Amino acid sequence: GQQVMQIPQYQHVQEGEDFTTYCNSSTTLSNIQWYKQRPGGHPVFLIQLVKSGEVKKQKRLTFQFGEAKKNSSLHITATQTTDVGTYFCAGYSSTSGTYKYIFGTGTRLKVLA
Amino acid sequence: DTGVSQDPRHKITKRGQNVTFRCDPISEHNRLYWYRQTLGQGPEFLTYFQNEAQLEKSRLLSDRFSAERPKGSFSTLEIQRTEQGDSAMYLCASRGSYNEQFFGPGTRLTVL
Numbered sequence: 001g002q003q004v005m006q007i008p009q010y011q012h013v014q015e016g017e018d019f020t021t022y023c024n025s026s027t028t029l030s031n032i033q034w035y036k037q038r039p040g041g042h043p044v045f046l047i048q049l050v051k052s053g054e055v056k057k058q059k060r061l062t063f064q065f066g067e068a069k070k071n072s073s074l075h076i077t078a079t080q081t082t083d084v085g086t087y088f089c090a091g092y093s094s095t096s097g098t099y100k101y102i103f104g105t106g107t108r109l110k111v112l113a
Numbered sequence: 114d115t116g117v118s119q120d121p122r123h124k125i126t127k128r129g130q131n132v133t134f135r136c137d138p139i140s141e142h143n144r145l146y147w148y149r150q151t152l153g154q155g156p157e158f159l160t161y162f163q164n165e166a167q168l169e170k171s172r173l174l175s176d177r178f179s180a181e182r183p184k185g186s187f188s189t190l191e192i193q194r195t196e197q198g199d200s201a202m203y204l205c206a207s208r209g210s211y212n213e214q215f216f217g218p219g220t221r222l223t224v225l
Contacts (some may be wrong), residue, residue, distance in 0.1 A: 031212065033212070033213070033214070035214075041218075042204060042216040042217065042218055042219055043156060043204070043216045044216070045214060045215065046211040048211065048213060079190055084220055088155050088156070090156075090214075091114055091156075098159045098169060098171045099163075100146075100158040100161060100171070101146075101158065101214070102158070103148075103155030103156045103157070103158075104155055105154065106153075106154070106155050
């Protein structure tokens with residue numbers, strides 16, 4: 001079945017450093033979403049990528065969708081303590097006749113002040 | 114607050130008991146998901162509704178798990194004969210017009 005892996009599992013950075021998490025799917029995706037979950041909270045939608053090679057920016061966050069639509073990345077420039085949390089990607093494949101999103105394993109970010 | 118509510122927020126039960134959780138999605142959303150999340154893991158798909166129709170169920174949804182959305186509005190998830198392995202956070206999400214999922218605060222289940 002479809003699998004979505006994320007690396008790294010954990011990342012500790014000093015405030016001001018950059019951070020990147022990578023998401024890889026075993027199958028080609030129709031779209032990919034990114035979510036942030038703060039400690040003790042629920043996932044919050046950040047963005048959706050649909051097109052091959054798509055790049056979207058939200059302030060200090062840059063999201064990329066790979067050319068083959070099987071991988072994606074989230075890059076945070078100059079991290080702040082408010083960036084702390086777990087970042088999940090969630091992949092969707094319409095060709096497999098499914099409605100479900102497969103969430104990645106997540107990358108837990110800790111920012112040291 | 115995303116507008117999705119779940120009740121109860123916490124449930125402690127003894128093994129073998131039945132439990133039922135409720136999710137109230139954003140009113141104009143006709144698509145609804147249930148997920149299970151354990152510590153350190155991503156949300157794991159359980160089931161999907163479009164209006165009142167249950168269009169997909171995970172294989173993880175054994176015969177002890179059932180979900181309904183009788184009028185296409187709120188949804189319930191029932192677990193019969195709970196086991197300790199059922200202890201987890203149960204999340205509901207309603208899906209918006211751009212496919213974004215709005216998650217509720219979740220119901221944390223502890224099976225003793």
